[in-house]
Amino acid sequence: MLKTQSLTLSYGDSIIIEELNLTIPKGEISVLIGGNGCGKSTLLRSMARLLKPQSGSVQLNGKEISRYSTRKVAQELAILPQSPTAPEGLTVLQLVKQGRYPYQGFMHQWSKEDEECVQNALKATGMEELQDRFVDELSGGQRQRAWIAMTLAQDTDIILLDEPTTYLDMTHQIEILDLLFDLNENENRTIVMVLHDLNLACRYAHNLIAVKDRKVYQQGKPEEVISCDMVRHVFDMNCQVTTDPLFGTPLCIPHGRGRCIVQEASVSVAAAQ
Structure with missing residues (x-):
């Protein structure tokens, strides 16, 4: 339904995504995860034909999206960018x-x-x-x-959302994600979104796409993708992965504070010696 073939994206001389092959499963919620600046939002914009590839292509329903008219693209997929603003x-x-x-x-x-x-x-x-x-x-x-x-009023089968929970408190984050989950469950909408919260991504996604070094580092079900090794390589963070007691999905517990304590202890020992 929506996929990329050897897709390379750049801003000026900086390559953001390189030779990327990615297929978005139809009728599922796919969530793009990865560190800041890894190209998640850039990739989403390209899939909506808002950014022209340096090379390769984005395909919609088996046809290069560049061959569709702007009107036809808007009838097939809708995109909600980060922090949209409406006229006063x-x-x-x-x-x-x-x-x-x-x-x-x-x-x-x-x-x-x-x-x-x-x-x-x-x-x-x-x-x-x-x-x-x-x-x-x-x-x-x-x-x-x-x-x-x-x-939703565009009545498209595909909805792309770039960080739809940004700047929202916890209650409103869950409210928005529950809404998107219901749209997928009840209307079979294909939803692709960028999320920063790994645990919410695991809770709501059927398909996780981890982006690292201009490519897809790993893709699959949350329980197939989320691991201590993946988090360390993609986010440069140590963590413990356990199971969400409510939903049975992976639950990532960062070691941030513990790592600082270990580092401080090492410095104290070194100073004492």
């Missing part, structure tokens, strides 16, 4: 309606189908009662739900 004075309803723009044209004006898609998106995200509120008056969690509602 825009209501939630007006924002969500923008998700229907790829279907508008000279021969296709606003229709009953468009209205149904907008109302369904508002209902799915719990934003019906807030549709007349201004977006810039909403809380962080409400604002993120409004943007996701706009994305």
